[in-house]
Amino acid sequence: MAISFKYKKIKRGDGIERKLPYIPVYIKGEASWIQVMALLDSGADVSVISLDLAELLNLDLSGKEEFSKGIGGKVRVKNSKMLIEVKNVHESYSFEIPVQVILDKTDSPPIIGRDGFFDKFIIELDHSGERIRLKRITVHNITS
Amino acid sequence: MSEDSNYEVFIKTDFGKYKGKWVAICEESIVSVGENAKETYKDAEKKCPNKKILIAKVPEEQTMIY
Numbered sequence: 001m002a003i004s005f006k007y008k009k010i011k012r013g014d015g016i017e018r019k020l021p022y023i024p025v026y027i028k029g030e031a032s033w034i035q036v037m038a039l040l041d042s043g044a045d046v047s048v049i050s051l052d053l054a055e056l057l058n059l060d061l062s063g064k065e066e067f068s069k070g071i072g073g074k075v076r077v078k079n080s081k082m083l084i085e086v087k088n089v090h091e092s093y094s095f096e097i098p099v100q101v102i103l104d105k106t107d108s109p110p111i112i113g114r115d116g117f118f119d120k121f122i123i124e125l126d127h128s129g130e131r132i133r134l135k136r137i138t139v140h141n142i143t144s
Numbered sequence: 145m146s147e148d149s150n151y152e153v154f155i156k157t158d159f160g161k162y163k164g165k166w167v168a169i170c171e172e173s174i175v176s177v178g179e180n181a182k183e184t185y186k187d188a189e190k191k192c193p194n195k196k197i198l199i200a201k202v203p204e205e206q207t208m209i210y
Contacts, residue, residue: 002179005151006155008154008155010159010202010203017183017207020203022154022200024148024151024154034185034197034199035150035197035199036198036199036200037151037154037198037199037200037201043193050181050201052181052183053181053182053201054206055181055182056182056185058150058179088148107164107201107203108201108203109200109201110201120161
């Protein structure tokens, strides 16, 4: 079985409609579970969220401030952890993943990066079919 | 109403007029829009008590992903 989601179509500034792999996830810090749309990004080492979302989730922000570099430039971040749950009516998987909280102003949506997430699923980005499929990795489908 | 009805609204809705904003969806409707995730969610909770709420950040037209 796999959990399947649809691509989200968003028109960019160039007028071209782009298909983006957003998935609904439940996230929990010290507060209760919050359902958030997050962008699945295989190019990101680690998941990233904005400070206002981290405050809503009441994430632990006691760590030291660091800098993180990406193609968008350099931003101030704090490293934290959050519980994440992915589910549909048939399947539900939850686990803790590392997350970088961007302290500077950002227009970035929540991003699910590779660390702690991409090793849990076989992830299929069916761009032409406009579907994202997550198949939980089990002992039976891990190949050496 | 299905469990994923808020998600279906997110997928189908054109959020063009909410670029750069947080939106909160509850019972298949956009119930709150704002600049701040926490404020937007708390406002949605007041308008939609004890119901499932989904929040999403609508990207700006030229948002650069880090």
